[in-house]
Amino acid sequence: MIDESTVNHVARLARLRLTPDEQQVMREELSGILEHIDAIRAMDLDGVEPTTHVIAVENVLRPDVPRPGLSRDDALREAADVVDGSFGVPRMD
Amino acid sequence: MSLRDLSAVEQIAALEAGETTSLELVDAHLAAVEADDVEAFLAIDAEGARARAREIDAMPSRPALGGVPIGIKDALSTRDVVTTSGSRMLEGFRPVYTATCVQRLQDAGAIVVGKTNMDEFAMGSSTENSAYKNTLNPWDHGRVPGGSSGGSAASVAQRQVPWSLGSDTGGSIRQPAALCGIVGMKPTYGAVSRYGLIAFASSLDQVGPFSRTVADSALLLKHMVGRDPMDSTSLDWPGEIALPTATDMSGLRVGVVEELMGEGIEPGVKAAIEASLRTMEDLGATVVPISLPTSLSGLATYYVLAPAECSSNLARFDGIRYGPSVDADNLLDQYEITRGDLFGPEVKRRIMLGTFALASGYYDQYYGRAQKVRTLMVQEFAQAFEQVDLLASPTSPSVAFPLGDRTADPYAMYLADVCTIPVSLAGVPAISIPCGLSDGLPVGLQLAGPAFSENRLFDAAHAIEQAIAFDTRPPGLAT
Secondary structure (H helix, E strand, C coil), X not given: CCCHHHHHHHHHHCCCCCXXXXXXXXXXXXXXXXXXXXXXXXXCCCCXXXXXXXXXXXXXXXXXXXXXXXXXXHHHCCCCCEECCEECCCCCC | CCHHHCCHHHHXXXXXXXXXXXXXXXXXXXXXXXXXXXXCEEEECHHHHHHHHHHHHCCCCCCCCCCEEEEEECCECECCXXXXXXXXXXXXXXXXXXXXXXXXXXXXXXXXXXXXXXCHHHCCCCCCCCCCCCCCECCECCECCCCCCHHHHHHHHCCCCCEEEEEECCCCCHHHHHHHCCEEEECCCCCECCCCECCCCCCCCEEEEEECCHHHXXXXXXXXXXXXXXXXXXXXXXXXXXXCCCCCCCCCEEEEEHHHCCCCCXXXXXXXXXXXXXXXXXXXXXXXXXXXXXXXXHHHHHXXXXXXXXXXXXXXXXXXXXXXXXXXCCHHHHHHHHHHHHCCHHHHHHHHHXXXXXXXXXXXXXXXXXXHHHHHHHHHHHHHHHHCCEEEEECCCCCCCECCCCCCCHHHHHHHHCCCHHHHHHCCCEEEEEEEEECCEEEEEEEECCCCCHHHHHHHXXXXXXXXXXXCCCCCCCC
């Protein structure tokens, strides 16, 4: 049901590098799980609104005044690479 | 009887009476935490816990939670204490802030002794998806403790701590509570702030308590609920969580969910649930059958929505801002290789499934439809609560299964949450309490109520607990 090119396309969207073995297993397992999930594709859902949030909440607002946030030192503390007070990353091709 | 056999409420009373000190309690529990016969802990903060105990012991009056130890699921951030969410992706990660719910408990006098093992990023039902180790079920070391909060459940059953925190997305508190023979509670969505909870599926995730008594869970929840400016989905709590005192259920109507008492439920589990239904009748409740047909589509709906949300939430793990990183020549390679190397198989599976369900061309067929089925589920629960005060079902379709039994078949593992998922999708609160044994292993009874009915749930669960008098001590545990 899910073919190799779909697996590769989705893995790229998800920024996951899969080994060839993983691609094969993923294709089989996802196909198996989707067979069970297909039950909801047969349901009559005409006129049903989607739910995004189960408990009704109004927009939550606060006064637009500054408040303390993470310090720069805290924000960078766990980074793999820090360059001049910023996150260091390899170049983008 | 040792200090570790006392409930948290009893420990607080002993502290108030001057019969023990917080340091003595912390030392007694740390000995069991450090021995860790069931592999429940990933990190132990012995020095921090002892220092805090001394501070509390020196206070002129004790805080509400007295200075009693607690275990915290490793999905909850604790400042400066390593927090991995069970993943190599966060190996060695020391958060720079503490989760609001943990902070509130610490402010009230709970002492964190360590972080408990879990399925990686809370995805799993056996804790076998932890990147670090398997946790053992205290009732039978050859079996799983359930999951994803397996370490938190096992540590309470093993009496390493009187109580602990877990998180529940599709059953990750209630199911391990059932399999370990203790109490576990998932509150109303929004009751407890999610700030500092490492996100899995944000529309479903809730933090909640584990304990050996219903009253202990109520006490812990009482100190966690309420709005938090850091989580805009957190709610002002109406009134207060009260400690349960009820000894009967007169006037309560209990609906037994027919769809969750049939095929797929082990006979021994069903028998224990039926016995507890008779107990509820003896306590004065009216027990009636009720049908929730959409609950049969719960698993399929959940396995679209939860992976979709996880694929988005876990996009943040890229090896740049925190956690280990794999070197590469360019940024895209670094993202892909880091994520490919450091996420475990179940996490990758769910990220793939969720990305697929959200991808252009599939969105309407999967994610869009699942959100509509969720609407039907919410409506069905609302209609049910017009007829009954509580819903009853098994918490888990089976007792604890052997380690390794379901790891090769993802869908067999997913079935472990078939009874808990509908409640999660509806966003309502539910509690699991131990109600009997099947082949010597604990069976959990799930009670669910409408949003904000936590006090009703605790009272009903307390009445049943007193009537059944389940012995939470695992048979092999040394006294």
